[in-house]
Amino acid sequence: MDYTPCGGTVQSPVNIEGAVYDPSLADIPQTYNSTATHIVNKGHTVQFNYDAGSSIVVGGETYTLLQFHTHTHSEHALGGASFPMEMHFVHKNEATGKLAVIGVFVREGAENSFLKGVVDHLPATKDSTYNANDTFNVADIMPGNKSYFTYSGSLTTPPCSETVSWFVMENPIEASATQIGDFENLEHENHRPLQPVNGRTIKFHKG
Numbered sequence: 067m068d069y070t071p072c073g074g075t076v077q078s079p080v081n082i083e084g085a086v087y088d089p090s091l092a093d094i095p096q097t098y099n100s101t102a103t104h105i106v107n108k109g110h111t112v113q114f115n116y117d118a119g120s121s122i123v124v125g126g127e128t129y130t131l132l133q134f135h136t137h138t139h140s141e142h143a144l145g146g147a148s149f150p151m152e153m154h155f156v157h158k159n160e161a162t163g164k165l166a167v168i169g170v171f172v173r174e175g176a177e178n179s180f181l182k183g184v185v186d187h188l189p190a191t192k193d194s195t196y197n198a199n200d201t202f203n204v205a206d207i208m209p210g211n212k213s214y215f216t217y218s219g220s221l222t223t224p225p226c227s228e229t230v231s232w233f234v235m236e237n238p239i240e241a242s243a244t245q246i247g248d249f250e251n252l253e254h255e256n257h258r259p260l261q262p263v264n265g266r267t268i269k270f271h272k273g
């Protein structure tokens with residue numbers, strides 16, 4: 067990945083530590099409907115495009131879920147530690163163009179029931195796709211505990227636009243070593259290096 071176009075001082079990902087508990091934060095209001103399966107090999111990541119009609123509310127504004135994708139290993143770190151995988155659920159405010167991305171760490175453990183249904187269908191080459199009528203809901207993929215860290219940052223791929231409100235879930239989900247390996251084999255090391263925090267406050271919500 068060529069990060070030459072990237073600049074700025076509020077970049078992502080970051081190492082999450084020293085977060086400040088903020089009692090004014092709440093669970094993110096989520097309206098997630100099921101989607102059919104649309105998987106795209108983007109070359110640098112495996113992306114799952116989401117059917118229209120699902121959204122979250124951030125700062126009183128609605129952000130529509132567009133897609134989620136994966137990084138191996140994780141991009142964010144927690145107390146200096148990386149996880150073998152991280153999923154990014156990308157939501158867009160259609161009025162302002164701003165993004166709200168929910169990051170979910172994946173640790174090695176039990177087989178993941180969502181991934182079990184898709185790992186055999188991951189498109190092997192860039193720009194290839196897999197589409198199916200099989201439905202699933204991201205609400206079933208995300209951790210049950212809604213604690214999160216939040217900070218202002220950027221896209222982690224060029225042009226690294228500083229338009230992202232990040233919500234990194236504290237609790238990881240699990241996938242088997244084999245499942246994580248299936249993504250690693252396609253994406254290789256598609257994680258941007260950690261970026262300086264530069265005085266930003268990382269806030270914590272206890273779910």
Ligand SMILES: [Zn+2]
Nearest residue numbers: 135137154222
């Ligand atoms: Zn990402």
